[in-house]
Amino acid sequence: MRNASYIAIFCGLLLAVPGCGNKPAVNQPAPESTNFADWRYSQSTMGLDPARGFGDFLQSLDPTERVKYINKSVEDGPPIRVFGLKQAYEQFAKDPNAEVAAAAKEALTKVPTPEEFETLRKEEIGKMGNP
Numbered sequence: 001m002r003n004a005s006y007i008a009i010f011c012g013l014l015l016a017v018p019g020c021g022n023k024p025a026v027n028q029p030a031p032e033s034t035n036f037a038d039w040r041y042s043q044s045t046m047g048l049d050p051a052r053g054f055g056d057f058l059q060s061l062d063p064t065e066r067v068k069y070i071n072k073s074v075e076d077g078p079p080i081r082v083f084g085l086k087q088a089y090e091q092f093a094k095d096p097n098a099e100v101a102a103a104a105k106e107a108l109t110k111v112p113t114p115e116e117f118e119t120l121r122k123e124e125i126g127k128m129g130n131p
Contacts, residue, residue, distance in 0.1 A: 037061075041069050045077070051087035058088065063097040070103040074110045080124060082110055083117045 029035040044050070044057035054073065058066050070092065073085055089111065092104035112120060 037065065037069075041072065045073065045081065045085065050081070050084045054085050055088040055091050058092060063095075063100050066092065066095070066097070066100045067103045070100070070107050074107045078120075079110075079112045080117065080120050082107070083112050083120075086111045 027039075029039050040057055041054075044053040047053055058069060061069065070089070074082055077085070086108070089104045089107040092100055093108060095101045095104065
């Protein structure tokens with residue numbers, strides 16, 4: 001019972017301290033700024049399911065912007081990340097807009113094979129172990 005009272009006091013102190021538990025926004029630019037789409041792009045390629053996030057992001061854009069960000073993802077990203085976006089590229093390879101479909105098909109040619117991916121992954125793990 002004594003531990004429960006310590007936990008209750010600790011929680012009360014955390015709530016009483018100003019700003020405790022309130023994390024500031026992760027440098028999100030204003031929606032009307034020119035950097036907002038780039039910020040959304042970078043956020044969409046992170047997380048546990050980057051293909052889904054990136055696909056959802058692309059879905060919200062007009063065709064010209066889709067082409068821009070498909071190309072950007074291949075140019076900016078290391079092959080390991082490009083491999084993770086493969087499903088999004090496959091989704092947009094069937095896009096009704098010919099330019100979007102062409103960009104997605106081109107991106108698919110840059111996706112490493114599973115064997116290449118495994119080799120790259122092992123190299124990255126090796127780099128982390130040997131600073």
